[in-house]
Each structure stands twice: as C-alpha cells, then as structure tokens.
Amino acid sequence: MSAILRFGTDGWRARLDSDFTNENVIRVADAAGALWAQQATGSLVYVGFDTRPGAKDFARLAAKVLAAHGLVVKVSDRYVPTPALAWTVAQDARAVGGLMVTGSHNPNDYQGIKLRMADGGVGSEEFYEELQRTIDPDPTSDRGPIQETDFLTPYFDHLYTMVDAERINAAHLKLVYDPLYGSASGYFADLLRAMGIDVTEIHGTVDEETDATHPEPIEPWVDDCERAVVECGACAGLVNDGDGDRVGAVDEHGRFVNSQKVIAIILGHLCKNRGWSGRVVLNLSSSILTRRVAKELGCRLSIKPVGFKHIYSEMKKHDVLLGGGEAGGIGIACHMPERDGILTNLLLCEAMAETGKTPGELVEELEDRCGRYHYARRDLRVDPEVIEMFRTILPGLNPPVVAGRVPVAVSHMDGLRLEFADESWLLLRPSGTEPVVRVYAEASTIELRDELLEAGTDLAHGEFS
Numbered sequence: 502m503s504a505i506l507r508f509g510t511d512g513w514r515a516r517l518d519s520d521f522t523n524e525n526v527i528r529v530a531d532a533a534g535a536l537w538a539q540q541a542t543g544s545l546v547y548v549g550f551d552t553r554p555g556a557k558d559f560a561r562l563a564a565k566v567l568a569a570h571g572l573v574v575k576v577s578d579r580y581v582p583t584p585a586l587a588w589t590v591a592q593d594a595r596a597v598g599g600l601m602v603t604g605s606h607n608p609n610d611y612q613g614i615k616l617r618m619a620d621g622g623v624g625s626e627e628f629y630e631e632l633q634r635t636i637d638p639d640p641t642s643d644r645g646p647i648q649e650t651d652f653l654t655p656y657f658d659h660l661y662t663m664v665d666a667e668r669i670n671a672a673h674l675k676l677v678y679d680p681l682y683g684s685a686s687g688y689f690a691d692l693l694r695a696m697g698i699d700v701t702e703i704h705g706t707v708d709e710e711t712d713a714t715h716p717e718p719i720e721p722w723v724d725d726c727e728r729a730v731v732e733c734g735a736c737a738g739l740v741n742d743g744d745g746d747r748v749g750a751v752d753e754h755g756r757f758v759n760s761q762k763v764i765a766i767i768l769g770h771l772c773k774n775r776g777w778s779g780r781v782v783l784n785l786s787s788s789i790l791t792r793r794v795a796k797e798l799g800c801r802l803s804i805k806p807v808g809f810k811h812i813y814s815e816m817k818k819h820d821v822l823l824g825g826g827e828a829g830g831i832g833i834a835c836h837m838p839e840r841d842g843i844l845t846n847l848l849l850c851e852a853m854a855e856t857g858k859t860p861g862e863l864v865e866e867l868e869d870r871c872g873r874y875h876y877a878r879r880d881l882r883v884d885p886e887v888i889e890m891f892r893t894i895l896p897g898l899n900p901p902v903v904a905g906r907v908p909v910a911v912s913h914m915d916g917l918r919l920e921f922a923d924e925s926w927l928l929l930r931p932s933g934t935e936p937v938v939r940v941y942a943e944a945s946t947i948e949l950r951d952e953l954l955e956a957g958t959d960l961a962h963g964e965f966s
Contacts (some may be wrong), residue, residue, distance in 0.1 A: 503638040508629045509933030514613030521612045527640035530563035532568035537597045544597040549577045549586035551603040551684040552707045552743050560602040568645025575650040582684045582745025584841035585656040591621030591837045606717040606742040622813040622838040657692055660818050665852045670697030672854035675735045678702045678795050679726040681716040683743035689843055708944045718742050718749025718829050720757050731755040739846040746840040748831035752861035760829035761788035768823055768864050769854035772798045779822025784816040785915050786827035786941050789924050793871040797917050806915035813838050875950045880937040881961055888931045904956040927953045929961055
C-alpha cells in the first residue's frame, strides 16, 4: 500500500529510513508536474537540493519526472539555499515553479520536498489541497530530459546589491557564522568576506560524516556558535538553518538572540534607518515584543496562523513591508514573498554598521522601549495517530483556569491560544510537518513563562490520555 503523503505548513518531510523513498519522490514530483504543466506548454521549473546525503540524486530524479510533463527543467549544478531557488524562480518570467529537496531545519535523518510558486512564494492552501488530491498511489515510469545550471551566482550577486556594502565594509565587523552544515555553507561566509567582514565559519564542512547537530537555529543547537563568539572576540554570531531560510543570532557576550528579537531589530532598521513603511504580518505564535515594535513604528499589524504560507497569502496584496514567523523565517516583500535567512543576516549586519551597535546593545535598546519578555517553545513528540486525535479535540478545548490564571482571550485560529490580563500567553498546536505538539509560552518573567509551559504540557498530555 502506498504511503499517504501529507503536506504541512511548508512541504512534505519524512524519515530517510521510512517514507522518504525514490517512489514517493516520484509521486510528489509527478503531481506537481501535472499541476504546473496545466499553466503553459514548455513552462520552466527550477530544481535545487541541500547538503544531505543523496539530496542531489533525489533532485535529479524529481527533475526527470517533472520533465516528463513537457516542462523545461533546470537543476542546480551544486547545493543551494532554498531562498536562492525561490528568488531564481521569481526573477524568471518563464518559470511556473520550483522544487527543492531539503530536510530544512528537521533532524538529519529526515529529508523533504518544498515547492515554490511562480512568484517564489510557498503557495496557497488551495494549491496543496489540489496537489494532495493529484498524487497517484503508483509511481510513474515516465522521464524527460533535464539541464544543469548555475543559479546560485546570480542570487548572491543580487544580495550584494540589497545592502549598503560600503557602509558594512567601513564598520570592520568581526563575526562568527554557523550554517549548521546546511546549504549556505561556504557561500555566505565568502559573501561576508567580500564585504570586508572578518568571518570565522563553524559547522561549514559538508560531508556525510557531520555530527549530530540539529540544523535549527535555536538553543541548544547554537551553543557552539555562542562559545565561538566569545572565544573569537566577535561582535556577533549569525546562524542559518539547514536550507538557509531561517535565522538565529548570538550577541557579543555569547547570548542567544531569538528570532522574535531579530524580527524586531530588522523591522526597526528598515523603518528608522531606511525610511520604509508598510504592513507587518506575523504568525499567531509571534512575540509580544515584536507586536509592540510594529505598533510603535506605526505599522499596521496582521496576525495569521502558523506557517509562512499564510504570510505569503498576505504578501501578495502588495501593502506588506515584512512578514515574520516564530521559527526564524523573515520575508522582505520588496525582495520576494518568501523567507530569506541569508538576506536577513545581511540586513542585521547593515543594522550593526548603520548604528554602530552590537546585537546585545540593539536588544537592550529595544527592551528599554518595549519591555522585557521571555519566550520559549517545547515540542512534545507523539505518535502520528495521537496527533490526528489532538487535532479533533483542540477546537473544543477551552480551559477556565491555567496555571492558576484565568484567560481573558481565547483563540482557536491555529490550535489553542490563551491570553492573560498581563499579556502573557500560551499556545498549543500540532505541527504540520512533524509528529509533535508544540507548546509555546511568553511572559514578563522566566518563572511565569515556565509555569505556563508546564501547564500547557500537562494540558496536552491530559488530552492525549
């Protein structure tokens, strides 16, 4: 029996020793090719891949299946970040989409496929629903011709023009860069050096013997970067996830700067230093701090369910300045309606060069204005059938008291979000890409945040049983 392939908030992922097989890659590529081929004869599709074992072979297989639908298919001649694929698609008027083979921020025993639309964006709910209906239970044997191409170089050439390279050069920044063995390895450090930055890259060797580092730019996976910043005497550490669309940062003292604070810093930089304006779109799991900064800057704020596809839908309305998710994905609308962790890190460099301040100083300035909040997420790994049960229960869940506190607002937009009188909040939601239930909490003290996390965990386990 064929595996049921479920597309989550950003594509399909599966374990390499389980459902991520040649047969299932063929089935996904076949369905995507059928949909894209409906748009125009001879349409163009780009295909990329990350650094994980076998990624290039999977990408070439998918490309040949796409080509069997009469599509012109160009495959990257080397591993590339997902933003490079997305930008390339967005810049080419002939392109109808892109397919990226990547495990992204998932553990190293996972692999996945992300699809990108003609504008470089992640696609709508309707597209993925139609895709899932189109997936054939049997893999096709049809194959077509493919071409190899370099779309990495034009992408990085473009990034160089997106920031004030002269100002960055004059700032004499000293940084640590950690690509977490991902698809920005080597490339981004070279770009930073071209801008006059003194860069030490860690976790940049791409081979099959990499350690067990989880390629997600959050603690504890950024611990090595934190230590390296202190040891090197760097002013900051920059981190990207496995395919380069998410970010994390480390300040000059070796302290982690979470993505919510990075979003706030970048938003402030664009509005204050560049004079930009526009609507800000954030996911339901976004921080109080980020929301306050948007309001302080006079930006209209929209809150959407978790997953960048919901932000993408808003970015298509052309009044958006920036879209940001809890997991470190930040999209600048004038660049493309998609996350770009490489560009985000460049903008962070530009913000440091423009202000003469380190990330620690920028965060301190931010919190002095908007308050100090402590944010955390806990992932509860459960069986897939339990996840499905939890999805059915959540819409009716409405606890009157949590951690001794009475909710003043309840939302079932995406899972269950409870807000309290002091603006602290708790969110429970099943992941769309992994067999986990995510529990988020934020409060003005670490103690209260942890009480909410524990209460949320107990609540989730109570519903599992």
